Amino acid sequence: MGTIKTDGDTRLAREFFERDVVTVARDLPGCFLIRQTEKGKIVGKIIETEAYGDTTDLASHARFGEKGRSKLMFGPAGMLYVYSIYGIFELSNIICGKVGHPSAVLLRAAEVVQETEVAKANLSRSKFVKINDKLATGPGKLSLAFGIAREFNGVNITNSELLYILDKRSLDSSKLTRGDKGRESFDIIETTRIGINYAKESKDLPWRFYIKDNPYVSKK
DNA sequence: ACATGGATTCGCT
DNA sequence: GCGAATCCATGTT
Numbered sequence: 001m002g003t004i005k006t007d008g009d010t011r012l013a014r015e016f017f018e019r020d021v022v023t024v025a026r027d028l029p030g031c032f033l034i035r036q037t038e039k040g041k042i043v044g045k046i047i048e049t050e051a052y053g054d055t056t057d058l059a060s061h062a063r064f065g066e067k068g069r070s071k072l073m074f075g076p077a078g079m080l081y082v083y084s085i086y087g088i089f090e091l092s093n094i095i096c097g098k099v100g101h102p103s104a105v106l107l108r109a110a111e112v113v114q115e116t117e118v119a120k121a122n123l124s125r126s127k128f129v130k131i132n133d134k135l136a137t138g139p140g141k142l143s144l145a146f147g148i149a150r151e152f153n154g155v156n157i158t159n160s161e162l163l164y165i166l167d168k169r170s171l172d173s174s175k176l177t178r179g180d181k182g183r184e185s186f187d188i189i190e191t192t193r194i195g196i197n198y199a200k201e202s203k204d205l206p207w208r209f210y211i212k213d214n215p216y217v218s219k220k
Numbered sequence: 221a222c223a224t225g226g227a228t229t230c231g232c233t
Numbered sequence: 234g235c236g237a238a239t240c241c242a243t244g245t246t
Contacts, residue, residue, distance in 0.1 A: 050227070059227070061242095068242065087240030089228055106227055128229055128238070140228045195227055218228095 010170035014158045017077035021096040021103035022207060025051035026188060029211045030168035033110055035146040036161060039118045042146055044110035044136055046165070048210035048217050050193045052093070052104050059199035062102035073102035078158040082143070082150050088128050089140030092148045094157060094165075108194075108208075110136040111216040112145060119145040138218040187212035194219055 012031065017024055028049045035042040052060040052073075061070035061083070072081045073095055081093040081104050093104040112119045112135045119135045123145050136142040143149070148163065157164050190206040197203055210217045 052227070061227085064243075070242095083227090083242090084240065085226060086228055086238075087226095088238065091227060093227085108227085126229095130230065138228065193227070198226080 010167040012158065012165045012167060014076070014078040017094055017096045017105075017158070018098055019096070021051045021053060021105060024094075024096045025049040025105045025207065026190070026209045028105060028107075028165070029188060029209055030186060032113075032166040032168070032170070033107070033146065034164050034166060035148070036163070037115075037118060037147055039121070040115040042112065042119055043114035044112045044119075044142075044146065046107065046110050047137075047214050048109035048208070050106040050108055050209070051096075051207040052106060053202075053207075054097075054102050057199075057205075058202040059193060059196035060103070060202075062104075066102070070102070072154060073104050075099060078156055080148070080152050080155045080157055080163065082148060082153040084150065085140070088126070090143050090149050091139045092143045092146075092152070106139055107142055108139045109210065109216050109218045110142055110146075111214070112136055122147050134216060137216050186214075 028046050031046050033044045033046055055062050057063060062073045064070060066074040069083050072079055075095065076099055077096050079095045081095055082090050084090045092107045095104050097103040116135060120131055123129050123131050123135060126144055129141055129144060136145045155163060189210050189212050191208050192204055192206060193208045
């Protein structure tokens with residue numbers, strides 16, 4: 001469901017993201033994030049996500065209402081929501097749910113499986129990132145590695161040629177990863193979100209999802 | 221106009 | 234486990 005054909009691959013379409021944000025967040029690990037750049041096509045397997053909900057989720061930017069930077073969250077699904085944090089990083093989210101039901105999925109970690117040198121070059125632009133074999137472990141590093149910055153805010157990833165997501169069954173991972181299995185099954189761990197201890201009644205919601213035993217998870 | 225603090229990351233203790 | 238780096242959205246004066 002929720003897919004269209006693009007060049008033989010199966011791109012996630014708006015219907016995929018229009019579902020409940022928690023369902024989408026659980027479904028995204030194992031899918032492939034694609035970033036077409038001048039230097040090449042960066043491909044990453046999504047490892048970890050978090051769901052952010054409506055005005056009742058005290059950790060969600062939507063809690064402030066339909067205004068300011070989070071206005072996008074109230075609009076149609078499939079748009080990218082990029083915002084800066086700590087003056088240092090920019091975090092990438094995908095708007096989910098029907099119009100009027102604000103929510104978004106935060107992309108927290110990926111395994112870069114193609115054009116790793118391009119991703120490394122992107123990371124090198126920040127003096128706050130240490131470059132090692134984990135290129136996109138954590139939402140700040142993920143955005144930087146994939147070259148996603150504020151100019152991508154509002155981009156429709158169901159249309160864009162520069163940024164989109166392919167279904168987890170659409171790529172033959174034997175060509176892409178070392179030992180990690182795109183087409184094989186995996187267990188998803190559900191746990192609490194990171195960095196939101198200020199959000200009293202919401203901080204214990206099990207809205208963080210990651211692939212069990214995967215080395216590219218940002219934090220256990 | 222001013223003060224506050226964060227959906228982070230790294231390095232040092 | 235804690236603090237620094239560094240900017241802007243948000244809330245208060």
